[in-house]
Amino acid sequence: MTARDTTKRPGDDSLPPLAVTDGEKAPPVTARGERTRAALITAARRIFERDGFSDARLTDITAEAKCSTGTFYTYFDSKEEILDAVLALAHEDMLHPGLPHVETRAQDDPYAVLEAANRAYFEAYKRNAKLRLVLEQVSANIPEFREKRRRRGQVFATRNARHIKDLQDRGLADPDLDPLVAATALSGMVSRMAYQAFALGDYADLDQMVVTATRLWANAIRLRGPEEPGVSES
Known part of the structure; x- marks a missing residue:
């Protein structure tokens, strides 16, 4: 450790995404895509907090986010992956x-x-x-x-x-x-x-x-x- 090294550098405290799928989804390339992904994460948090992980359903998450199941799979491959994004x-x-x-x-x-x-x-x-x-x-x-x-x-x-x-x-x-x-x-x-x-x-x-x-x-x-x-x- 270097004494008095308190400057936060990019990536100092970051971690890679959780590897629970074969391939990582590419990040959204449009502002609309970013909003949709953020809405899914916000909705997922509400459902996970309400129902826990085991009882949370993707259909509940998509209904909360007001989007389709197909839209969900545009941004996430699984319930585990979106939970990792929430966490x-x-x-x-x-x-x-x-x-x-x-x-x-x-x-x-x-x-x-x-x-x-x-x-x-x-x-x-x-x-x-x-x-x-x-x-x-x-x-x-x-x-x-x-x-x-x-x-x-x-x-x-x-x-x-x-x-x-x-x-x-x-x-x-x-x-x-x-x-x-x-x-x-x-x-x-x-x-x-x-x-x-x-x-x-x-x-x-x-x-x-x-x-x-x-x-x-x-x-x-x-x-x-x-x-x-x-x-x-x-």
């Missing part, structure tokens, strides 16, 4: 939930940055909670989705590891931690908190979740403010 959009929403200000604040208050990132993640998870239940269903039964879920989880962990490494290089976090191992553990903790709260509905006090997750993160990596003495090597 890919949700992944982008959760990975990049609109925080361009976080990086610019990093040198001033790393705790505030962490708190803002946790809040944005929880809010994005809440928006996508019903889909997370669908993801649980397909991950348990379809190996391709299980592998895609693993790889998408790695994207989150790798990004968080870069931030931990940056804090270590600045003397603001425990230098003895392996950044990727720590990021994997802490990302899993926050993800599970969100799943319990929003997918299972165990609790949903967002402010308390943000406070707790941020404190646990900060304590785990021994986060210090810029004005505090750095964490010394032991």
Whole structure:
């Protein structure tokens, strides 16, 4: 990892489409085609969230999108393929939930940055909670989705590891931690908190979740403010 390499490059956090068909459909070449494909994805999301994956029918998706079955097969080869398109959009929403200000604040208050990132993640998870239940269903039964879920989880962990490494290089976090191992553990903790709260509905006090997750993160990596003495090597 390169210290302070926080610039997002094209493709850094992207994943290829799920390989569940023999050939990938070409993207629409017209604005009308793009609108039709987007309408199908929006409709599919509603049906998957309402019925789950197993009980969702292509006829319900096409009826919701107000198009024919033939039109569906112009853009997607299967129910699995359109679900992957739905999940890919949700992944982008959760990975990049609109925080361009976080990086610019990093040198001033790393705790505030962490708190803002946790809040944005929880809010994005809440928006996508019903889909997370669908993801649980397909991950348990379809190996391709299980592998895609693993790889998408790695994207989150790798990004968080870069931030931990940056804090270590600045003397603001425990230098003895392996950044990727720590990021994997802490990302899993926050993800599970969100799943319990929003997918299972165990609790949903967002402010308390943000406070707790941020404190646990900060304590785990021994986060210090810029004005505090750095964490010394032991």
